[in-house]
Amino acid sequence: MQLRHLQRLLAAEPALRHAKSADEHAARSRRVRAVVERLARVERAPLVIAESTVSARDGLHHERLLFESPVRGSFHGTLLAPPDTAPGPPGPAVLVLGGKNARLDQLTGDVPPDHPDRNVAEHLARAGFVTLSFDHGIGGAMDAARRAGRDEGALLAHAFALTGRSLLGALTGDALGALDVLAAHPLVDARRVGLFGHSLGAAVALHTALLTERRGIPLCAASHVGSYPALYERLLTGYEGAVLPGILEYADLPDLYGALAPAPLQLQYGTADSYLEPADARAAADSVRETYAAVGAEAEIHGLPMGHGTHVGHAADFFTRTLPEPTLSAAPPPAAGAEVPAQRIHFEVSDRRAVLDRVDAALASGILTQGPQVARFEELARPWTGADTAAVASGSAALEIALRIIGVAERTVLVPVNTFFATAAAAVRAGAAVRFVDIELDGLGMDPDALRAALDRHPDTAAVLPVHIGGIVSPALEEVLAHCRDRGVPVVEDAAHALGATLDGRPAGSFGRFGAFSFFPTKVAVSGEGGLVCAPSADDLEQVRRWRDHGKSAQGSTLHDRPGGNWRLSELHAAVGTVDLERFSGTLAARRALAARYDALLAEVPGVRPHTVPEAAGSNFYKYLVYLDPDGPLDRPLLKKRLRERHGVSLAGEVYDHLLCDHPHFASQRQQGAGEGPFERARWFARHHVALPLYPSLTEAEQIRVAAALRSELP
Numbered sequence: 074m075q076l077r078h079l080q081r082l083l084a085a086e087p088a089l090r091h092a093k094s095a096d097e098h099a100a101r102s103r104r105v106r107a108v109v110e111r112l113a114r115v116e117r118a119p120l121v122i123a124e125s126t127v128s129a130r131d132g133l134h135h136e137r138l139l140f141e142s143p144v145r146g147s148f149h150g151t152l153l154a155p156p157d158t159a160p161g162p163p164g165p166a167v168l169v170l171g172g173k174n175a176r177l178d179q180l181t182g183d184v185p186p187d188h189p190d191r192n193v194a195e196h197l198a199r200a201g202f203v204t205l206s207f208d209h210g211i212g213g214a215m216d217a218a219r220r221a222g223r224d225e226g227a228l229l230a231h232a233f234a235l236t237g238r239s240l241l242g243a244l245t246g247d248a249l250g251a252l253d254v255l256a257a258h259p260l261v262d263a264r265r266v267g268l269f270g271h272s273l274g275a276a277v278a279l280h281t282a283l284l285t286e287r288r289g290i291p292l293c294a295a296s297h298v299g300s301y302p303a304l305y306e307r308l309l310t311g312y313e314g315a316v317l318p319g320i321l322e323y324a325d326l327p328d329l330y331g332a333l334a335p336a337p338l339q340l341q342y343g344t345a346d347s348y349l350e351p352a353d354a355r356a357a358a359d360s361v362r363e364t365y366a367a368v369g370a371e372a373e374i375h376g377l378p379m380g381h382g383t384h385v386g387h388a389a390d391f392f393t394r395t396l397p398e399p400t401l402s403a404a405p406p407p408a409a410g411a412e413v414p415a416q417r418i419h420f421e422v423s424d425r426r427a428v429l430d431r432v433d434a435a436l437a438s439g440i441l442t443q444g445p446q447v448a449r450f451e452e453l454a455r456p457w458t459g460a461d462t463a464a465v466a467s468g469s470a471a472l473e474i475a476l477r478i479i480g481v482a483e484r485t486v487l488v489p490v491n492t493f494f495a496t497a498a499a500a501v502r503a504g505a506a507v508r509f510v511d512i513e514l515d516g517l518g519m520d521p522d523a524l525r526a527a528l529d530r531h532p533d534t535a536a537v538l539p540v541h542i543g544g545i546v547s548p549a550l551e552e553v554l555a556h557c558r559d560r561g562v563p564v565v566e567d568a569a570h571a572l573g574a575t576l577d578g579r580p581a582g583s584f585g586r587f588g589a590f591s592f593f594p595t596k597v598a599v600s601g602e603g604g605l606v607c608a609p610s611a612d613d614l615e616q617v618r619r620w621r622d623h624g625k626s627a628q629g630s631t632l633h634d635r636p637g638g639n640w641r642l643s644e645l646h647a648a649v650g651t652v653d654l655e656r657f658s659g660t661l662a663a664r665r666a667l668a669a670r671y672d673a674l675l676a677e678v679p680g681v682r683p684h685t686v687p688e689a690a691g692s693n694f695y696k697y698l699v700y701l702d703p704d705g706p707l708d709r710p711l712l713k714k715r716l717r718e719r720h721g722v723s724l725a726g727e728v729y730d731h732l733l734c735d736h737p738h739f740a741s742q743r744q745q746g747a748g749e750g751p752f753e754r755a756r757w758f759a760r761h762h763v764a765l766p767l768y769p770s771l772t773e774a775e776q777i778r779v780a781a782a783l784r785s786e787l788p
C-alpha cells in the first residue's frame with residue numbers, strides 16, 4: 074500500500090529535466106542552481122581556522138586544522154601538501170569529501186584505511202595536489218548503547234528533517250567554507266582548485282559545485298551516479314542525508330550533474346557496487362553525457378569493475394588534466410562577494426523558513442488578506458511608529474488615504490521639492506494642486522522659512538507633507554510643525570524612508586496627524602509591497618480602515634459611503650513583513666554601526682564629505698549620504714560608472730537626482746504660472762550627493778573596498 078504510494082511519488086517527471094540543446098542549457102542550468110540554492114538553505118558562514126598544527130608525515134606537509142564556524146561550532150580538518158611544496162609557487166588543490174562512513178584520519182592516511190582506496194586525500198597529495206578534508210561530523214560521536222545498532226547518519230538526517238533543514242545543505246555549507254579556506258591557503262593557486270567526492274561526499278561535492286561562485290570548478294564524483302527513483306524506490310539504497318528534500322519535483326540526479334556542463338566532470342561508478350544498479354547508473358551517466366555533448370563538452374565517465382569505491386588513479390589523472398599550469402588567459406574565478414551591490418535584500422535561512430511557514434499557514438487557513446498576519450504586522454510596527462497603525466497596500470496608498478481623509482481636493486498641498494514622485498502624486502490623485510517648497514541642508518527637511526512663504530502664498534493649503542529624506546527627521550521639523558499649527562493646517566509625514574528614525578527620541582511618523590510608511594523592497598523594512606499609516610487618533614485610524622477597504626461604511630458592511638479603493642495588504646505580504654519587523658531592531662543597530670564605520674573610513678578620503686546628521690536626529694541610515702567635492706573634476710554618472718567598472722562597487726540610488734518640479738508631469742504645470750522656486754538648496758543637494766551602499770549584510774571588508782574605490786577615483 075505505502076510502497077505503491079512511494080512508487081507514485083517518485084514517478085513524477087521533474088520540472089527541470091535537463092536540456093538536451095545548447096540553447097536551453099544556460100537558462101536551465103541557472104534554474105537548477107537557483108532551486109538547489111533555495112532547497113539547500115545553506116547557511117553560509119565563513120570558516121575560521123582556530124588552530125593549526127603543522128608537521129611532516131612520510132614526506133607530506135601535514136596541517137591539522139581546527140575550524141570554527143558560527144553555524145556548526147568547531148570541527149577538524151586536515152590539509153596535506155605534496156613533498157617539497159613549501160616554499161614554492163602555489164600549486165593546484167582539491168577539496169576531498171569522503172563518504173558517510175569515511176573517517177578523516179583514514180581519508181588522509183593518518184591511520185591505515187579500512188578500504189584500499191579510502192585514503193584519497195593522501196593519494197592525491199602524493200600525486201601533486203594540496204588537499205583539504207574535514208570531518209563531516211557523522212559517525213563516532215553518538216553513544217553506542219543509546220544508538221542501539223541504528224545508523225548514526227540516518228538519525229542525524231532525521232533530526233535535520235525534523236527542524237526543516239537538510240543534512241546535505243549543512244554539509245554543503247561546510248564544504249563551501251572549506252573551499253574558500255583551501256583557495257586562500259598560501260600553498261594553493263586559487264585558480265587551480267577542484268572538488269572530489271565519494272558517495273555522500275560526491276553528493277556534497279556536486280551541490281558545492283552547483284552553489285560555489287567558482288563556476289567551472291572541476292568535479293570528480295565517485296560511486297554516486299544513478300537516478301533518484303531507482304536509488305530510493307527500486308534499490309532502497311538511497312541515503313536521505315544525500316538529497317535535498319523536494320529536489321525531485323525539479324531535477325533528478327543526472328539533471329544536477331548536467332547543470333554543471335561544460336565544467337570538467339568525471340563520474341566513476343562500480344559495476345559491482347551493491348548500492349547501485351549498473352543499468353540505472355549507465356543510463357544516468359548517458360543522460361549526463363548527452364547534456365554535456367549538447368554544449369559541445371565531454372563528461373568523462375568510467376564504469377569500472379569495482380564495488381562502492383574510488384579509482385584514485387583516474388581521479389588523479391583527471392585533476393592533472395583539468396588543473397594544469399594556469400595560463401595567462403585563465404581568468405581567476407571571481408572571489409566570493411567580488412561585487413559590492415547597491416543593495417542586498419537578505420533573509421537568513423531561518424527567516425525564510427519563518428516566512429514560508431506563515432505563508433503556508435495563510436494558505437492552509439484560506440485567509441489570504443486582512444487576517445491575523447496583517448494584525449500582527451500592525452502590532453509589530455507599533456513600537457517604531459509611536460502611534461497605532463493600519464496596514465495598507467503601499468506607501469503611496471498610505472499617503473493617498475491620509476490625504477483623502479483630510480480632504481484636499483481642489484486645494485493646495487505643499488510638498489518638498491526634493492522627494493520621491495509618489496509623495497506629490499498621492500496628493501494629485503487625491504485631487505489637490507501640488508506646490509513645492511525648498512529644503513534646508515542641515516536635516517534635508519522642508520525649509521521652515523520657505524514653507525511659511527508658501528503658506529502665505531497659498532492660504533487654501535489643506536495639508537503639508539514633510540519627508541524624512543534618507544531616514545533623517547530634521548530638527549527643522551519642529552518649526553515646520555509650528556507654522557502648520559499656527560494656520561491650522563494638518564501635517565502628513567511621508568516617513569517612507571524613516572521607519573525607526575527619531576527626532577529627540579520621538580519616532581518618525583508620530584509628529585503629524587498621520588504618518589505614512591512604505592515596505593517596498595528598497596526600504597529599511599520590507600514586505601514585498603506594503604505600507605502603513607499611523608495616527609494618534611483612533612477615529613482617524615478607523616477612517617483609514619474604511620478607505621483601504623473600498624470605502625465600506627463599516628467593517629463587513631455592504632454599504633459604501635466614500636470612494637475608497639482596494640488598498641489592503643495581503644496576508645502573504647504581511648508574512649514577509651512580520652518576519653522583517655521581528656528582526657528590525659537588529660537591522661537598525663546594524664545600519665547605525667555600518668554608518669559609524671563609514672564615518673571613520675571616510676575621514677581618510679579627501680574629496681568626499683559625509684553628510685553630518687544633526688545631533689538631535691536618530692537616523693536609521695536608510696541612506697548614507699556623501700557630498701562630492703564641488704570642485705572635483707568628476708561628474709556623478711562618470712564616478713558611478715568607474716566605481717562599478719573598475720572596482721565592482723555600485724552606489725545606491727540618490728534621494729533624489731531630479732527635483733519634482735523638473736519631472737515632465739510637473740514641469741508642464743509650472744509653465745501655467747505655478748512657477749515657484751528657484752529651489753537653490755534642493756538643486757545643490759540633488760547635484761552634489763551620492764549614496765553609498767549600506768545594508769545589514771554589508772561587511773567591513775566591503776566597506777573598506779568602497780572607501781578605497783572612492784579614494785582611488787577621487788583626486
Ligand SMILES: *Cc1c(COP(=O)(O)O)cnc(C)c1O
Nearest residue numbers: 467468469493495496569591593
Ligand atoms: C518609496 C516611497 C514612497 C512610495 O512607497 P511605495 O510603497 O512604493 O508606494 C513614497 N514616498 C517616498 C519618499 C518614498 O521613498
